[in-house]
Amino acid sequence: MAAEDTRIEPWKPDHPSWQDLQQLISDLGQYDWVSFQADWHIHSQIIVASEDARPVGFLRFVVQAIGPDADCSPLAISGEPLVEAKILAFGVLPDRRRRGIGRRLQIAAIESSRALGCYQVRSYSDGHHPENHRLKLALGFCAHPVMRPNGKEGVYFIFPLRPAAA
Numbered sequence: 001m002a003a004e005d006t007r008i009e010p011w012k013p014d015h016p017s018w019q020d021l022q023q024l025i026s027d028l029g030q031y032d033w034v035s036f037q038a039d040w041h042i043h044s045q046i047i048v049a050s051e052d053a054r055p056v057g058f059l060r061f062v063v064q065a066i067g068p069d070a071d072c073s074p075l076a077i078s079g080e081p082l083v084e085a086k087i088l089a090f091g092v093l094p095d096r097r098r099r100g101i102g103r104r105l106q107i108a109a110i111e112s113s114r115a116l117g118c119y120q121v122r123s124y125s126d127g128h129h130p131e132n133h134r135l136k137l138a139l140g141f142c143a144h145p146v147m148r149p150n151g152k153e154g155v156y157f158i159f160p161l162r163p164a165a166a
């Protein structure tokens, strides 16, 4: 199947292939990140890549105030509370990788986040996903490496979407 035949679109639980998506999420070991809910989540969205109605990749992001998930106060500029899209889960079936699907999922998330009024898109990746790091850097994400208290390294990736009010 040609890459352009892969559909990229948001899915909701009433989608006829929703159960197939749950299986894909489980196969990719991302169930915990798809089911994770927190008080500070304002909105949650799943964008799916599908071929002949079969899901082959997905991305989940949530919209949230900037700050509370890091135990910080909400960030506001000139009285404008800033929200971000945080990508919590992302994956493509192993036999469908390196065909541009992951890139298209990320771009769809960036476009949706911009339409939702987000200030930035952010994600965290641990040190075991070099292909994800390459993809984020190729798309122009800024990188903020961190050392976790457990001694594990990771990287926050941030993509700015718009200037805040002056």
Ligand SMILES: CC(C)(COP(=O)(O)OP(=O)(O)OC[C@H]1O[C@@H](n2cnc3c(N)ncnc32)[C@H](O)[C@@H]1OP(=O)(O)O)[C@@H](O)C(=O)NCCC(=O)NCCS
Residues within 6 Å of the ligand: 089, 090, 091, 092, 093, 096, 097, 098, 099, 100, 101, 102, 103, 104, 125, 129, 130, 131, 132, 134, 135, 136, 138
């Ligand atoms: C990360 C992932 C989603 C990328 O999906 P993908 O559909 O293969 O990505 P794309 O084909 O759109 O790749 C886009 C770019 O990312 C980079 N990239 C992707 N896979 C790469 C790899 N294995 N090695 C080096 N660079 C890679 C390249 O710059 C690539 O562009 P190019 O093919 O023109 O060189 C996929 O590898 C995956 O599911 N990995 C396991 C799960 C994971 O790591 N999830 C994210 C952290 S939870």
